[in-house]
Amino acid sequence: AISCLGTHGVKGEKITWPKIYAALVAGCVLFFLNWWLLDLSLPHMTSTILYVITLTAGYLGLLMAGLWMSRLYRHNLMDDVFNIENESFRQETRLLENEYSVNLRTRFWFRGRAYDGWINLVNPFRATMVLGTPGSGKSYAIINQYIKQTIEKGYSLFLYDFKYPDLSEIAYNHLLAHLDGYKVKPKFYVINFDNPRESHRCNPIHPDFMTDISDAYESAYTIMLNLNRTWISKQGDFFVESPIILLASIIWYLKIYKNGKYCTFPHAIEFLNRKYADIFPILTSYPELENYLSPFMDAWESSAVEQLQGQIASAKIPLSRMISPALYWVMTADDFTLDINNPEEPKVLVVGNNPDRQGIYGAALGLYNSRIVKLINKKKRLKSAVIIDELPTIYMRGLDNLIATARSNKVAVMLGFQDFSQLKRDYGDKESAVICNTVGNVFAGQVVAETAKTLSERFGKVLQKRQNMTINRNETSVSINTQMDSLIPASKISNLTQGM
Helix, strand or coil, X not given: CXXXXXXXXXXXXXXXXXXXXXHHHHHHHHHHCCHHHHHCCCCHHHHHHHHHHXXXXXXXXXXXXXXXXXXXCCCCCCCCCCCCCCCCCCCCCCCCCCCCCEEEEEEEEECCEEEEEEEEECCHHHXXXXXXXXXXXXXXXXXXXXXXXXXXXCCEEEEEECCCCHHHHHHHHHHHHCHHHCCCXXXXXXXXXXXXXXXXXXXXXXXXXXXXXXXXXXXXHHHHHHHCHHHHHHCCCHHHHHHXXXXXXXXXXXXXXXXXXXXXXXXXXXXXXXXXXXXXXXXXXXXXXXXXXXHHHHHHHCCCHHHHHHHHHHHHHHHHCCCCHHHHHHCCCCCCCCCCCCCCCCEEEEEECCHHHHHHHHHHHHHHHHHHHHHHCCCCCCCEEEEEECHHHCCCCCHHHHHHHHHHHCXXXXXXXXXXXXXXXXXXXXXXXXXXXXXCEEEECCCCHHHHHHHHHHHCEEEEEEEEEEECCCCEEEEEEEEEEECCCHHHHHCCCCCC
């Protein structure tokens, strides 16, 4: 049997170690432990025949075991059918923490064993993006922890809660438990149109925060594009820009009339719904608005009534959907200001949406969001976090610029959404591409199709080992080579389980 170990037999996949052990044990027993047969009280010829038969059978068993050892298929290429070893890599096991960091616990597999590790966002100001299909665990695993840790480290916070009050309760309860993390204790504010009794009131177009007519244009732009998402891809068109300019003119008029006493969004809607014969003489009486409204005045003076009515209707019809006592109540007073990272008065602000009314509430909340984006991105302010869950449900003008420039102003941006295609649909190809390409930290749960491919390319390639085996009657040849392949293939991202 030992002499057979060096022979080169034809490999067989059905030959296994249990079979070899069985033949080896049987051969040893029959070959070495059959001496007692000669001492049996049987005729001499009979005991001799039994002894020779067991001796021969034992020899054949040992010979068979030795031959099977030489034919054993030792390279089992099917041990790792999902290529887990090649697609696993060493990850960070140290906790790297500073006054700004967000640190998340992980568990990863590497070289046949599981390790406990850490994801250390030591610089959250590079912006963070969380992707995952519904139920993939992005809120539970990432966003909830992000909220808690930013509060623990004394960040002022703006939180967009699409499914109010899921995230809001986490933020409020955690703030109560960690007020000692702030030098100046922040105040907690809520904007909620569903229940105005439980909501604070805030005027998003407060005259004190508008220094130029371009600020009025930004507000009008945000409102109109939130109400008409298809306009995002038609920016610059005549019947897109006309209603925006008209609304911007009205907002600026309310800002300069009686020092902004009536400069609120509800007053702007009500003023717009007056007859155009009453509106334009008032607006054009102000020199700074005369050039702004020249397209409307040209249509009026040339009796192009249909064109003028079309321009005005493009503004009136969408805005009429926002005529609501709840919206009017919340948006007409000043319980607080939107400069959430003011060192003298830090705030934790939650704005809550409702999935059943997102088309209406999203437009109003988009105005708050865009105003906050502009106010917090300034020097000599407190560190702050902007957390937007379900980003495509709301249009935030200037978000791409905030991500690109807010690092130096210590503004940490966290964006949660389900898929790149969702963002392209609601933000347009160009703006969505800028947002995705400028984000520095990416978390991904289960995503599919083009999003999975894009993420796979972003994670890059590593050198992986490949082993090939050829078996014929005379020999077995094994070749080992290496090649660059995806560290995390798109198929693996598409099949992640919940929380992975």
